Amino acid sequence: MELRHLRYFVTVAEELHFTRAAERLHIGQPPLSQQIQALEEEIGVRLLERSKRWVRLTPAGKSFLDDARKILALSEQAGQTARRMDKGEIGELRIGFTPSTPFTEIFPTVINLFRKQFPQVTLSLREMPTMRQLEAVAERQLDLGFIRPTEMEIAKNIALTVLSVDPLLLVMPAGHRLSKLKSIPFRELAEESFIMYPHRAGTGLSRQVEHLCREAGFEPKIVQEAQEASTIIGLVAAGFGVSILPESYKNIQLSGVSYRPMAGAASKTTLMLAHLADDDNPLKTAFLQMAGGAKGKNLVRLPDTPL
Structure with missing residues (x-):
């Protein structure tokens, strides 16, 4: 029949x-x-x-x-x-993001724009560290991932679309001696106590900060580790030490905390979208275009050592 x-x-x-x-x-x-x-x-x-x-x-x-x-x-x-x-008018798009991503300007902008243009597409948003996102993208459990630089090797079939290059900020207690400066050279932090992400958290930020400190001639004194940025900022407010985080976290306005940009061309971190290079999912393509990275353009390989 x-x-x-x-x-x-x-x-x-x-x-x-x-x-x-x-x-x-x-x-x-x-x-x-x-x-x-x-x-x-x-x-x-x-x-x-x-x-x-x-x-x-x-x-x-x-x-x-x-x-x-x-x-x-x-x-x-x-x-x-x-x-x-x-x-690409219907379906589901699975997107990962790091804890700092929602505080950036581009994340809520592109999410809202996509939802308005494709109201029948389900956006499945999952917060997870950069390393786990890269694994999930490689295993096709995520379509896209908002990630930061990482020390791990990136699979060859994963493309990275650069969205923004963000300054690193010194997070310090209000009234700190360095709060009078407009930007902070790393050498000024030689005697400071640091509160940092543990290496196992899966972000390359701790390695990057250690690298920049060594380039300034000292080994950072890490007195406390915390998994969440909000916890780190809270510990800074409590006087445990200072920390260095992406600029997006300055949107967390906690009493007793001051933010200042770090000096130096290398005092930056990158926000990227990770996705499979051979995946022609039209929903993913539409999202990339809205995020300012049309498919096949602005694709870069992450260096082995975070900048």
Whole structure:
């Protein structure tokens, strides 16, 4: 049984006239009669009663008409769904993000823009560290990941689209001796106590800060580690030490904390979108375009050592 047989039958049932039905279908009347007969033979039931003057539905034909219409409607819906999926108008997009990402300007902007333009697309947002995001993208558990530089090696099939280059900030207690400066050279931190992410947190920031401190001639004295930036900032407010975080965290306005940019061209971190280079998911492509990184452009490889 083919869908065209169902369309032929429904048209004849609506017209109750083979000639008019054939005209609607743009086929000849004899071939139409033959197709209806073939349909009846296939299912083993007479669907139409015929005479030279009239055509009537049998009881079986009336029942079959209801189901035929449902099947044709589902077929049309399936086709529309497939076409909309191919155009990226419906479906699901799975996006990972680091804890600092929601504080950036680009993240809420592109999320809101995408939701408005594709209201029937489900955005599944998952907070996770950079390393876990890269693993999830490689395993096709995520379509996109907002990540920061990391010390781990990036799989060759993962492309990175640069979104922004953000300054690093010194987070210090209010009234700290360095709060009078507009920007902070790393050498000024030689005697400070640091509160940092643990290396196991999966971010490259701790390694980057250690590297920049060594370039300034000292080894950072890490007195406390914390998994969450909000905890780090709270410990700074409590006087445990200072920390260095991406600029986006200055949006956390906690009493007793001051923020100042770090001096030096290398005192920056990058926000990127990680995605599989060979994945042509139209939803992913649309998101990349909105985020300012059209597919196939601005793709970079992350250096082995975070800058």
